[in-house]
């Protein structure tokens with residue numbers, strides 16, 4: 001029995017009403033009133049001029065690369081610590097990801113490492129706001145401007161995160177979000193691309209719909225794909241947007257409780273640091289335990305006590321799928337986190353005492 005799951009969706013009356021409306025009206029595919037409504041609500045929340053709903057966060061990354069014109073043979077710079085989709089998408093397009101190290105305090109892409117790894121082939125940087133903590137976007141934009149690179153934010157985990165008063169997804173050419181079931185808001189599967197550029201918005205609308213232009217039916221202006229979101233997914237999204245800020249506030253509250261308990265119970269570990277100007281949306285709370293030898297044993301121990309947990313992402317550079325990628329000379333920070341970090345439950349029903357119990361179990365294991 002899992003007493004404390006990592007995450008689960010929270011739906012209310014609005015989602016049920018909207019979904020029923022789709023089923024009863026027959027508007028279940030990718031046309032219908034909820035798609036544009038969701039896009040408008042999401043763009044407003046993010047502070048961008050436009051948003052384009054897509055089928056999932058992986059599709060959002062592909063749409064962003066296609067729309068910005070990054071092509072086979074080009075290189076993109078990505079952090080070595082992220083979910084595999086950040087690398088999979090360019091690789092499947094014949095684009096080479098270049099893996100660079102992360103900062104030791106934020107675990108986000110180390111800005112100083114970006115410039116060192118720019119080559120003649122580099123076309124874009126994809127910073128990832130890991131676990132909800134926004135990257136140093138002002139510095140990244142500056143480098144991108146200097147070398148004429150595109151910036152695509154992988155904000156799959158960072159809905160509502162803020163860096164220097166600007167939301168994640170509103171700092172670059174295109175921001176990419178995921179609405180998978182464990183994300184801050186969910187549409188089952190789903191994703192979104194945000195932008196302030198009318199040209200990129202129109203290109204994304206066209207690419208999303210198999211390259212058919214706006215206005216002329218069955219006329220293919222460019223090569224595209226089907227990245228469309230369904231009206232049913234968007235119906236859930238519209239409902240979720242009524243509560244997104246509450247969800248984010250609760251995430252922040254839970255993260256704060258973890259920090260308090262870790263200190264109180266003197267757990268020897270550390271977590272991502274919100275550097276000046278950065279406010280995480282705390283999608284995940286991940287703790288590095290420097291002295292841990294066998295993370296899977298700890299995950300099993302917690303599981304037996306009803307506490308779900310998961311390991312920190314593995315650095316891409318150590319996994320077979322990404323063995324052939326160009327790697328930065330030093331990846332020491334990302335490598336040092338491997339096998340040492342555990343993400344703890346962050347579901348929105350958690351209360352103060354639950355966190356005390358979870359950290360208590362962790363402490364007990366570590367004192368064994």
Ligand SMILES: Cc1ncc(COP(=O)(O)O)c(C=O)c1O
Pocket residue numbers: 056057058059082083085086128154156157177178179180190191
């Ligand atoms: C950093 C990151 N990028 C991309 C994705 C892909 O999103 P999706 O699972 O919706 O395809 C995820 C999903 O977890 C992610 O965490």
